[in-house]
Amino acid sequence: LIRDRGGSAEWQTATLLSVGCALAATFGYIPVMADPLLLLFTCLALLALQRGHFAIAIVSAILAGLTKEYGLLLSPVVAIVAYRRGHRQAAYTAALLPVLSFIAVTFLPAGTSGPGFQSWRSFVSATFGYQLRWFHYRGAIQYPQYLYMWAWSAFWPGLVVAFATLFSRLRSRFRLDDNEVALLIMSLGVPILLLGDWGRSMLIV
Numbered sequence: 001l002i003r004d005r006g007g008s009a010e011w012q013t014a015t016l017l018s019v020g021c022a023l024a025a026t027f028g029y030i031p032v033m034a035d036p037l038l039l040l041f042t043c044l045a046l047l048a049l050q051r052g053h054f055a056i057a058i059v060s061a062i063l064a065g066l067t068k069e070y071g072l073l074l075s076p077v078v079a080i081v082a083y084r085r086g087h088r089q090a091a092y093t094a095a096l097l098p099v100l101s102f103i104a105v106t107f108l109p110a111g112t113s114g115p116g117f118q119s120w121r122s123f124v125s126a127t128f129g130y131q132l133r134w135f136h137y138r139g140a141i142q143y144p145q146y147l148y149m150w151a152w153s154a155f156w157p158g159l160v161v162a163f164a165t166l167f168s169r170l171r172s173r174f175r176l177d178d179n180e181v182a183l184l185i186m187s188l189g190v191p192i193l194l195l196g197d198w199g200r201s202m203l204i205v
Helices: 009-027 035-051 054-067 069-084 088-107 120-128 130-153 156-171 178-188 198-204
Strands: none
Touching (some): 009 130, 035 054, 035 069, 035 178, 054 088, 069 088, 069 198
16 A cells, blocks of 8 residues: 555555564454454555455454444545545445445344444444443553553554644645545544544544
8 A cells, every 4th residue: 555655665564563563462462352354454445445356445444343333434435536536336235235235234133133322322332332342441540541551552643643634634725535534534433432442543644
């Protein structure tokens, strides 16, 4: 992805090292978690969009949403980029199919196991109450330490630079390219992503 955007070998190496170290710190002792898989689907979706393979991008967005709920952020990214390039049918499919797949898998009964959540209310409560529960579990001393660790796991310096550059272009009224539009959509989802483990949820950005 970086190479296709004209990035040097040094920039590619620095990005791999910085993001890779954060991933190792977060998932080295819990390798069974699904978030690295979400990162894979995210990269596949972005690469497919960059190469114009919208079917692969849509499938990747569906799989991302089924892996973690915040993977649904890829749905509007794929939809808007496809729409900007004149592929209306792919745009409508990308906007609807990942969301419908998530609803079907999460909220509809499956065999004898019952639904993933009893209701939308329980899903929203679990999402918005996560940080409070984590604070009560870890206490006032350890909780800020975990926030600090999560911030570095999310590679916060890179995100700050990316968002600052994006909003600077918006203020200057430059026309955004597809990658910048995708980042803008992701930035709108950051407040929701911060409700979870930043080191995991922010991987999609």
